[in-house]
Each structure stands twice: as C-alpha cells, then as structure tokens.
Amino acid sequence: SQKIEQNSEALNIQEGKTATLTCNYTNYSPAYLQWYRQDPGRGPVFLLLIRENEKEKRKERLKVTFDTTLKQSLFHITASQPADSATYLCALYTGTASKLTFGTGTRLQVTL
C-alpha cells in the first residue's frame, strides 16, 4: 500500500542546534515534494518545494533534500529558535497534479 511516514514522536532540540526531520514514502513516484509548517489551530503554511531532479533546496535557514532512490526527504532547520516550534508536514503530488497527499507530520519543540 502507499504510505508517507513521518516520525510521529515529537522532536525536542536545544536552541541553536540543527533540527532534522524525515519523510519516507513507499509505492509512490512523486515528481514533486513539498514541506509545510502547521501551528496549533491554524492551517498549514508552505515552506519549500523540491522537484525529483533536484537533490537539495535551500531557503534561509531551511534545507530540504530529496532522494528518489531511498524514497526519502530530509528537512533541516539550522540555528533553530523557539519560534520554529511547530508541526512540520511533508506532502507529495501523487498521481495527478491535483492531489496533494500529506504525511502525519512531526512536531518540533525547540527549547532554550
């Protein structure tokens, strides 16, 4: 069956460290992968999109990698801050361009 897996356990890290979140997928061949941030009681907010022919994408303190052989994307936040605390969702365009399928999300908690 098709699955998108993100670590369901919360990730707790200290301010200033690099947070690394993992997204693994099975039985998909996505051309595009996106990462979103979601705060409690709010809708998801788009962060980054990476294409299958791109190995890495950066935006300010964020970095995303996409390994289509391993079927995995890694999401890094460098120099993390308490304001980065949120749930981070990976999402794939699966099948048609219309259908964005989300993982369950990983909650990140950055402490002082």
Place this chain on the structure above:
Amino acid sequence: GAGVSQTPSNKVTEKGKYVELRCDPISGHTALYWYRQSLGQGPEFLIYFQGTGAADDSGLPNDRFFAVRPEGSVSTLKIQRTERGDSAVYLCASSGGDTYNEQFFGPGTRLTVL
C-alpha cells in the same frame, strides 16, 4: 482579504443534521481544494476545483459529501446526514494557475457532530 478565509470557524451540530462550510479563496486563484484533518493526522484530500468544475472528487468519502463552486470563487462543502465520524477540521486551500504550486490554506472549520 489577503488570505483564504473560512466560515464558520467552529460548527457544532447533531447527528443526522445537514451542514454547509464556506471557503473564500485568494482573489484570482483558479484552483481550490478541500481537505479534512483529524487530530494527530495530516490533511486528507477531499476534492479539487479548477475554476467552477470539480476536476477531482476522488477523496470524498461517500455521497453524503458534496461541494460546489458555482462562480469559480467561493466554494461550499455540504455534508448531509452528519455522523459522529465526520467530526474533524475541514481545511480549504487555493493556489494560482500553475501546476504543483504551493497551496495557501485557510484556518479551517472545526466541525463537531454530537
């Protein structure tokens, strides 16, 4: 407004009742999506509109769920004969015309079926 808006923000109803949830997308966005999110889960795709037509409704769970977008802007998600299992946050998103674009989400409507 500048972003996607959804009304109401909260809706409590009784089992068996009919509800309508409204989404007002970003002006000019031709694509509109509805998702459902349960606690601890990611958003689950329900339906996608391109303009006025439902281009993909494969995520609607059954025929109690229906959505319209008559003028290619505001959309309404309609749920008939609500069941307790329909309780969730219903999210709406819109995007510009290009395929695979980022989606802009509204704050959601929290539906509780008693």
